[in-house]
Amino acid sequence: MPTTTRRGVGQRIATIRRARRMTQADLARAAYVSLPTVKGIERGARSPSDDTLDSIAAALGVDPSHLVAGSTRTDSRVHAALPRISAAIGAYDIPTDDVPRLLDDLGTDVVQLVQWRLAAQYARIAEQAPQLLTEALTALHHSTGADRLRAAHLLATTARSADAVAFKFGARDLSARLVELMRWAADQTEDRIAQATAAYVRTETFFAARAHTAGLRALEQAIDACPNPLSSASTAARGALHMRAAVIAGRSGNTDAVTLHLAQARCLGDAVQEGAYDGTQFGPDSVRAHEVSVAVSLGQDHLQRALDVADEWTPPDSLPQERQSGFWIELARAQVWAGRPDDAFESLKVARFIAPQHTREHPWARESAATIRRLKRADAESLTSFAEWIGAV
Template sequence: MAARPLSPLAAAREAAGYTQEHLATTLKVERTTIGRWERGVQSPQPWQRRGLAAALRVSLEELDDLLRQTLRHPAAPVGTSALVPSQTSPVPAPAAQDTHVDGPVPEVDVIHAAIPRLRRALDRLDLPDDGPTRSPADLRGEIVRASDDRLQSRYGSLARRLPELIAELARAGQLGDAADRRQAAALLTLALRAADGVAFKFGYLDLSARLIDLMRSAAQIAEDPLLLAAVAYVRTETFFATGDLDTAARALELAADQVPVLGTASSSAAFGALHMRAAVVAGRAGKADLAADHLREARHAAAAVPEGIYQGTAFGPASLRIHELAVAVELRDPLGIERAATWHPPSELPAERRSHYYIELARALLALGHHEDAYLCLQAARQAAPEHTRTHPQVRQSLSALLRTHSAPSSGLLDLAAWARAR
């Protein structure tokens, strides 16, 4: 039987971790009833909606919205594979992909379906729901896993787990003594950072700004200056979005000045990462001398630490090389670009970092007129981190430029452009 895509209601079910059979058992209905709801051929009765909303972890108003979307855009009839774009997503729907009725929902749909649950978890940070709270060691393990998912571009896995993890960390912050609460706040800061990785990349800029504010508050409760440095690093996204480069530069320089004495690898990495980020800001502002100064500071710090993940940020000699390329691209420096192009990121670097390198290199090569090399770099970025590449605005810009410069684009370029939703 031909495959068909699933509806917004089905995506919400998948995001909540239910199969059709499991949800039917929970609600004491037939599995075929769930299927009819998800295909938009029947709606839940009024007395069934409260239980369905509770199972999906959405409010009754959010459930009504999901049902309206499903009725407007039901799953395609059997034998077709057309996808209808979501009316509530801030970014376009993905290219058509077939999934069996009981198969996995496309990752992008899982992410959009999980965003209301994430917002609600943030609304309740000071009033978390009752529930189990694992030990600090177990929660640290969950944070390591969440950070790894973000850095490896596994956004669907993150979106499924983060609302409950954030709620659990909020409960942990209300237990124990002052030291326990500081530890819970530190873990919450990193969980919020992982959430921002999803929100920012998928176009929820208002949610990203809110998450960054909450990160700052949690880091202050944790009383950890290195976490505050990590928040300053992430906060640059807000200034990039508004084009306020002067404020971005001031914030990064102030944060670097407040990093503790560089006596440990963690403090050196925090200091170096801030200067690495500040170099990109200066490059975007066209301030070549200032960018060079920041890169010098970052190189000095990178020489003292191994490549690794520090407070959620990848830093070390390889990460610095990627940012050196970004600065050369911002400054339109052909020699700097050529130097950077002779190097390739090692496979042990996080997928997001590797894809970022190839995305920047593609943009640089395109500006230099090396169109085929630019296309190959975008393919390499896709291979390294598909969802990061697909959601990156520079990828769509580069592909659009490549399409304009080719009177007869290759099938590979057309397929890549369709996958990334470039025009």
Template sequence: MPATSTSPLGLRLETARAAARLSRRQLHELSGVSPSMIQKIGNGERRPSDQVLAALAGVLGTTSEELLGGPGRTDSRVHQAIPDLQQAIASYDLPEDGPVRPLSQIAVEVAAAVEDRVQSQYVRLSEQMPALLAELFRAVDRSCGREREEAARLLALAVRSADAVAYKYGYRDLSGRLVELMRWAAGIAADPALDAAAAYVRMEVFFAAGQLGPGLRSLRGALDRMPAPRTERLAAAAAALHMRAAVTAGRMRRGDDARAHLREAERLARRVQERLYDGTAVGPDSLEIHRLSVAVELGEENDLHEAVATAARWAPPRDLAAERRSHYYIDLSRAQVQLGRPQHAADSLLVARQIAPQHVREHGQVRTSLATMVRLTRGRDERMLALARWAKAV
């Protein structure tokens, strides 16, 4: 398995050096920075001065800021639409006057937004969500009884689609606000399956903050609050929570807990057909995809070999949502990187990109994997280097 530095700066420096195909000696000769200093920075033993960092960045064709904080964001139109989304949710409980269509008409647009989300059409989502959310805030504000509950249900699903944009494109504070809005709307809808969906999405906040322990407790608390899964929708909601808990426990290197949650997810997934339930894909195929995710998170070599071998016999069906399918190949590439197979990992990422390019390009784990792959191949694989540059991993 590839060796790693404990320093993010050291990893970025080594990635940029590999991409430039320079040895440490060549970097020293071109930058004037001593070989011992370059080695200490790469190993995470020293933090360079501004002058040293600027000298290294200049030779490597990057900037001091990118070495310190990582490559800049992509140039997607999503970033241009974020201010409108922020403005749309600022006064969610005090909406401006405006038209509200019948809920049956709004529901069609919400369903289209959910489909855009699971098919990773983030640009279109970002441009359409502000107006849809504003209308749904008005619908919740003006209605009562069962109609208000239905408006809130639609709002929760729409907010989840907006959150996918914010989370994937790195707007963590905005994502956190949207998650809380989804929980607020789910509470008004008084729907336990929707509450479970909100708890599933809330895990993003814990992932972003690195708070895995509280996140796992949150998922288990949501499972404890759920009624008995007597309907297909409730069984799917519980299965989704168990799948996410399994991945979380795996990331914490708690193998027994991860496998226990996978077993519960399997028991429940057998009872449902593979489809979207409140915006989450659940079913036997989604369960197989989560098995791979858990193996990658646990990082145990035997499990990784078994997962990669399984991938040679099984692939996600083409009718599965693009985001879910592409995530499978992203995780497969992570497994292959951990096993020291960068060329196979690149093959997997190219498949993922073909399925859902917007999803792959903005995925943090893709950038991490690509940076590792560039270091493993010392920047000599042109196909891999092009992929890394496309994803802003270098």
């Protein structure tokens, strides 16, 4: 690792460590490395190995990509894992002779996978997903009764996390297969909320194909099939479907459907506490963030609504990183359209700080960065550096 890169990594580690109110000794203990190693890395005198960087990142509660300016390391880890994910689900419906893991142990690992997804830590998901998909499939095929229902739910949840990686990194065929696996597993849970969650995720395939009208129709059918909002879980499931229906209605230019679904999402969002329900974040803050997404989806004629929301509200730190960064990316798009490139660049930088992997792989972030650089070609070196990082040049 070049000296300048080592120094940058060390500075980022030190900055995040101080923000966490940790001493160097605290970090060394939490990362299971020596104190001289931490001091050397922060000083730029030592280059951390991949294992050491992973340990330090875990101790700081961030993805390793937060600590490395470039993205090559994350990209290579993700792309190397995609064929293994594909292989793991190739014969999903054929039982093997493997011995299944205890469901409690498997469940603990699947919960961790969900947390990584909400935090946009795709490299970690990619490395663990192939094995967990294999183990979840084995558990499903070798379980009966209530254990089989639980194994089906674990499989659906694992497939969703793996899909987040495939979809964000452009492996759309693999993403579609993982979505279908999730739907297959959700049907076997006999749980209508799990089936609603699968319908929510399935919308990705409609976004990818730009089949917005068909996607809206599918979501409205899922809303009709969703349980009545009598509990927090069922309220959140129905509200999330309305929230996503408003976005895809915006993409199709159906303003009447936008108004209807956004109103329902607001009403249901106000009825529950913000949180992750069956792996989907929902609540009043999530609905507010989606108001910006809806306004941007409707196009430039509606951008003032996105700007107004951002003037009144910004995502709290308690929201998952992926949702926070999505807000800033979509706000940047509105700011570009409004002729405010400096504000848009600031929004993109906030998105990168919160969730670098999500930001770098987001097509709208890349498009906005390219537009900003074109408008401000003679601007500061930091803009060119950002555009190179995100792949906009």
